[in-house]
Amino acid sequence: MRRLKRKFELHEPGFNAAVSAALRLREHGFAAGLVGGSVRDLLLGKVPSDFDLVTSAKPEELAQLFADFRAVGASFGVSLIGVGGVSLEVATAREERNYLDGRHPELVRYTADLECDVQRRDFTINALWYDPAEGEVCDCVGGIDDLERGVVRTVGDAGRRFNEDYLRMLRAVRFAARLRFELFPETRRAIQALAPKAAGLAGERINAEVTRMLTGPDPARAVRMLFDTGLLAAVLPEVAALDGVEQPPEFHPEGDVLTHTLLMLSHMACADANLAWSVLLHDISKPEARTVGEDGRARFYAHESMGAELAGKILDRLHFSSADRDSITQAVRNHMRFASVRDMRAAKLRKLIADPNFPLELELHRLDCISCHGLMECFVFLLDRLAAEPEHRRLPEPWVRGRDLVAAGVKPGPRFKTVLEEVFELQLAGELSTPEEALETALERFR
Numbered sequence: 001m002r003r004l005k006r007k008f009e010l011h012e013p014g015f016n017a018a019v020s021a022a023l024r025l026r027e028h029g030f031a032a033g034l035v036g037g038s039v040r041d042l043l044l045g046k047v048p049s050d051f052d053l054v055t056s057a058k059p060e061e062l063a064q065l066f067a068d069f070r071a072v073g074a075s076f077g078v079s080l081i082g083v084g085g086v087s088l089e090v091a092t093a094r095e096e097r098n099y100l101d102g103r104h105p106e107l108v109r110y111t112a113d114l115e116c117d118v119q120r121r122d123f124t125i126n127a128l129w130y131d132p133a134e135g136e137v138c139d140c141v142g143g144i145d146d147l148e149r150g151v152v153r154t155v156g157d158a159g160r161r162f163n164e165d166y167l168r169m170l171r172a173v174r175f176a177a178r179l180r181f182e183l184f185p186e187t188r189r190a191i192q193a194l195a196p197k198a199a200g201l202a203g204e205r206i207n208a209e210v211t212r213m214l215t216g217p218d219p220a221r222a223v224r225m226l227f228d229t230g231l232l233a234a235v236l237p238e239v240a241a242l243d244g245v246e247q248p249p250e251f252h253p254e255g256d257v258l259t260h261t262l263l264m265l266s267h268m269a270c271a272d273a274n275l276a277w278s279v280l281l282h283d284i285s286k287p288e289a290r291t292v293g294e295d296g297r298a299r300f301y302a303h304e305s306m307g308a309e310l311a312g313k314i315l316d317r318l319h320f321s322s323a324d325r326d327s328i329t330q331a332v333r334n335h336m337r338f339a340s341v342r343d344m345r346a347a348k349l350r351k352l353i354a355d356p357n358f359p360l361e362l363e364l365h366r367l368d369c370i371s372c373h374g375l376m377e378c379f380v381f382l383l384d385r386l387a388a389e390p391e392h393r394r395l396p397e398p399w400v401r402g403r404d405l406v407a408a409g410v411k412p413g414p415r416f417k418t419v420l421e422e423v424f425e426l427q428l429a430g431e432l433s434t435p436e437e438a439l440e441t442a443l444e445r446f447r
């Protein structure tokens with residue numbers, strides 16, 4: 001086993017809590033250390049998002065030592081302890097063959113040997129542990145070397161590791177894309193062989209992994225890796241089907257729909273999950289909508305409305321919240337509208353600009369343009385409008401409401417709604433000057 005002397009200077013409450021819990025466990029005769037992603041990130045000079053512990057203490061022993069104790073995954077030997085106001089996940093070390101799905105708690109075999117525990121973990125870079133008592137990173141799987149050479153490699157047999165949990169294949173791609181690492185050849189081959197199995201993963205697990213890829217530092221590379229390994233065809237077959245869908249080269253010199261989508265992802269400047277999913281899905285129905293006219297040119301009529309419907313089905317399958325689903329499907333449905341903003345009726349344009357989803361849709365439009373023909377007139381037109389009339393970011397209150405019509409003696413009826421909408425549109429278009437004029441215009445329509 002390789003031991004690396006390290007002193008981590010970190011003013012993080014989570015780190016301090018994890019170190020003090022590990023030292024406390026050591027004082028009581030148990031083996032204990034920080035483990036998993038936190039040690040990986042510490043060695044890479046990043047601040048970990050959370051700090052997990054591994055120990056030889058069994059859950060009932062932890063319960064005696066820490067007043068704030070909760071068994072969260074009793075069947076896996078995972079507990080939560082509270083130390084100094086910080087909640088820490090503690091895994092009781094288990095034998096390698098005990099990677100279980102939680103359905104057979106009676107089969108869990110604990111071990112006092114941390115070396116044994118790390119053998120059941122997914123990747124060597126996640127299988128290091130840090131012993132704060134000795135100030136040492138302990139490595140019995142070659143994880144330090146893999147971190148240095150930038151490789152994601154399974155601990156032990158790749159096929160076996162992935163068969164224990166197919167989500168690990170997506171995790172491999174996430175870590176490679178996020179850390180700008182390569183997949184170890186044997187790890188990559190195993191993913192290619194087992195990729196179809198990822199289709200059976202629960203939607204919310206796929207969602208969480210892919211979202212982390214899309215909001216990471218290199219979403220385009222992540223999706224390209226998913227495609228190249230066959231994982232994209234398993235978890236998002238509709239996106240994989242964009243490959244090879246040819247578009248008119250005069251508008252799309254960059255190539256087919258998948259290439260265009262990846263280019264957009266590579267130009268994304270912020271880690272906004274709904275924007276990233278809108279990019280990924282904006283042209284999702286192009287394969288289905290594609291027709292070739294007598295002039296030999298490919299066209300994609302109605303791909304935005306068909307796309308919104310298909311995107312909705314995909315997002316439902318991945319268990320998106322209804323708010324996120326609505327924002328993304330609306331962006332897909334509207335994305336072609338931006339090409340005609342300069343000819344849009346004033347009221348329609350104001351409604352588009354005042355929509356809460358507008359900032360996302362505007363950015364989608366910008367990414368779409370810079371990733372194909374590069375024509376930015378519509379984008380610049382909208383920026384000019386926003387600069388000239390910043391108050392247009394919100395819709396005004398309508399000058400006439402139903403109650404005003406009733407007060408003026410109009411009997412409520414089916415025409416109410418249409419008339420109120422028409423008058424509001426005139427108000428938005430600047431064709432009315434005062435509330436009185438608006439009311440008069442409405443009343444005229446009932447005479």
Ligand SMILES: Nc1ccn([C@@H]2O[C@H](COP(=O)(O)OP(=O)(O)OP(=O)(O)O)[C@@H](O)[C@H]2O)c(=O)n1
Nearest residue numbers: 036037038052120121122123126127165167168
């Ligand atoms: N399917 C999984 C999930 C997790 N792990 C192990 O459990 C640790 C903690 O998992 P998690 O918190 O999900 O990921 P981290 O590696 O901590 O990384 P991050 O927080 O960046 O996702 C991992 O490092 C890994 O050792 C595993 O072996 N197999």
